[in-house]
Amino acid sequence: MSRVTRIDWEAITRLVADGVELGAGDRVSVFFTDTAAMDAVTAFVEECWRRGAVPQVVATDERFDAGALRWADPAVLREPPPLEVAAMSWSDVHVSFRAMAEPILDADPERIAALRRGRGVVSTMRWEGTRWALVRIPTPAWATAFGLDPGDLLAQWAASFDADWVDGARRMGELCSALDRGGQVMIEDDWGSLVLPVAGRRWVPFSGNANWPDGEIATAPIEDQVNGRIRFPGRFVFAGVAVRDLELHFDQGLVVEESATEGLDFVRRLLDTDSGARRVGELGIGTNAALTSMTGDLLIDEKILGTVHIALGRAYPECGGVNRSALHWDIVKDLRAQGGAVGSIRMDDTWLIRAGEVQAPLAAATVGSRLS
Secondary structure (H helix, E strand, C coil): CCCCCCCCCCHHHHHHHCCCCCCCCCEEEECCHHHHHHHHHHHHHHHHHHHCCCCEEEEHHHHHHHHHHHHHHHHHHCCCHHHHHHHHHCEEEEEEEECCCCCCCCCCHHHHHHHHHHHHHHHHHHHHEEEEEEEEEECCHHHHHHHCCCHHHHHHHHCCCCCCCHHHHHHHHHHHHHHCCEEEEEEEECCCEEEEECCEEEEEEEECCCCCCCCCCEEECCCCCCCCEEEEEEEEEEEEEEEEEEEEEEECEEEEEECCCCCHHHHHHHHCHHHHHHHHEEEEEECCCCCCCCCEEHHHHHHHHCEEEEEEEEECHHCCCCCCCCEEEEEEEECCCCCCCCEEECCCEEEECCEEEEHHHHCCEECCCCCC
């Protein structure tokens, strides 16, 4: 029998509000991508008004994209949605509630990539101009599509919020300070290795402030020095398109060769978004022990303790990154023994994950607790 989990939306949305430092007088744009997120939206809007902020809600339901992908000219798809642009221009704070529904879009990959380019402009405005948070909410439809028990997935998701985020930020910060002194990161398994120089770049803890579920540390590798190969076995979804067994080969910072057993044409369209899309903008390591199941959703999977991710495209400027792109595509690699080759990650000679096992420096920076 599937678990039955009661969600305390008031407590969760208070955490989200605290993370963006929501206060009196703040202008808050609230987006939601599916009616499955409505309980969360309602609770957050209530919290905004309670704190003296002014919320405005925009329905950016992803079901509306289907018609645009069928009928709109690609030039129109590449343009950022004007109402979303106006909302970002108006906002001090932005929060997007993204319910995980209908994982696969039935559309031409070129048209989906064009749509992502327009949305990427809005994302850049969010990053640069607001205090922001994204909240990813699992649904039974998504769980079923990826062969997961809906109750178990929701229980893990809810448990991932139950952490001492202040203490977590302190402990993650200590690890980040140690990593700031490092020179290069290596991700490796039996298939290949990827070297990411990070000397002079800053590691940043994400502990209850931006993406929910939360729990990761991240930096921006030196843009023209990433070299080697990395494989992401299994299936995941980005922008409504499934990608399977993605392989990337880097030379002097650029993706020079890519392959996948599913979704390759879409991958290539994304890589051709602009001049920055073939470079790594982010390197991140998950720290949330409450999350254990790979879901195929990148915003959740990147927080799982035992995973590492890179993002192609736009870099976090707070990490010292300078790569600019309309694209920010997180791609998650599971280093644990989960049916594929186990992997490792280390900074210089310090192991963080070795042969699938979390090592002491990373273990000391984790948040959340695994469900029994």
